[in-house]
Amino acid sequence: CTHYLFIVVVAVNSTLLTINAGDYIFYTDWAWTSYVVFPISQTLMLVVGATYYLTFTGVPGTATYYALIMTVYTWIAKGAWFALGYPYDFIVTPVWLPSAMLIDLAYWATKKNKHSLILFGGVLCGMSLPLFNMVNLITVADPLETAFKYPRPTLPPYMTPIEPQVGKFYNSPVALGAGAGAVLSVTFAALGCKLNTW
Numbered sequence: 001c002t003h004y005l006f007i008v009v010v011a012v013n014s015t016l017l018t019i020n021a022g023d024y025i026f027y028t029d030w031a032w033t034s035y036v037v038f039p040i041s042q043t044l045m046l047v048v049g050a051t052y053y054l055t056f057t058g059v060p061g062t063a064t065y066y067a068l069i070m071t072v073y074t075w076i077a078k079g080a081w082f083a084l085g086y087p088y089d090f091i092v093t094p095v096w097l098p099s100a101m102l103i104d105l106a107y108w109a110t111k112k113n114k115h116s117l118i119l120f121g122g123v124l125c126g127m128s129l130p131l132f133n134m135v136n137l138i139t140v141a142d143p144l145e146t147a148f149k150y151p152r153p154t155l156p157p158y159m160t161p162i163e164p165q166v167g168k169f170y171n172s173p174v175a176l177g178a179g180a181g182a183v184l185s186v187t188f189a190a191l192g193c194k195l196n197t198w
């Protein structure tokens with residue numbers, strides 16, 4: 001029961017993070033700063049749940065299955081966005097799946113070695129998700145353009161989208177997200193494994 005409850009809690013939190021960190025109004029106000037927050041938060045939620053699930057079952061492939069659960073939960077939650085007039089482009093594409101596959105690959109290739117899973121799986125997931133997510137952003141409508149085309153009717157005046165200072169904070173959001181994600185994901189992969197030994 002605790003096992004399934006954990007999977008549900010982490011997957012639901014992943015959904016909430018997606019909606020908040022990937023919200024195009026937030027993106028409009030903060031531009032690439034928002035992008036850096038998005039990959040790091042998503043990577044950490046993915047890696048802790050995926051490594052927990054993977055080491056719990058001991059079957060390579062369950063990390064990818066966990067990423068599929070996250071994706072489906074997000075699709076269900078974002079289905080409600082249609083009622084708010086959000087465009088179809090903001091239905092999330094499954095950016096978690098390739099990164100989860102790398103976690104599975106690290107576990108399988110090292111013959112189910114937990115320490116290799118933590119180190120290699122964590123680094124691979126942390127470095128890959130920002131790259132996959134940038135490909136995802138390239139294939140959908142420009143978030144900045146979308147924010148002005150579909151303004152929220154309930155926004156108070158002080159939250160009206162402003163033109164962001166792109167590049168003001170970071171020169172390369174993908175590199176920053178990948179670097180920070182790679183370091184932090186190792187810690188969270190270790191946490192995911194530790195949760196099975198309580």
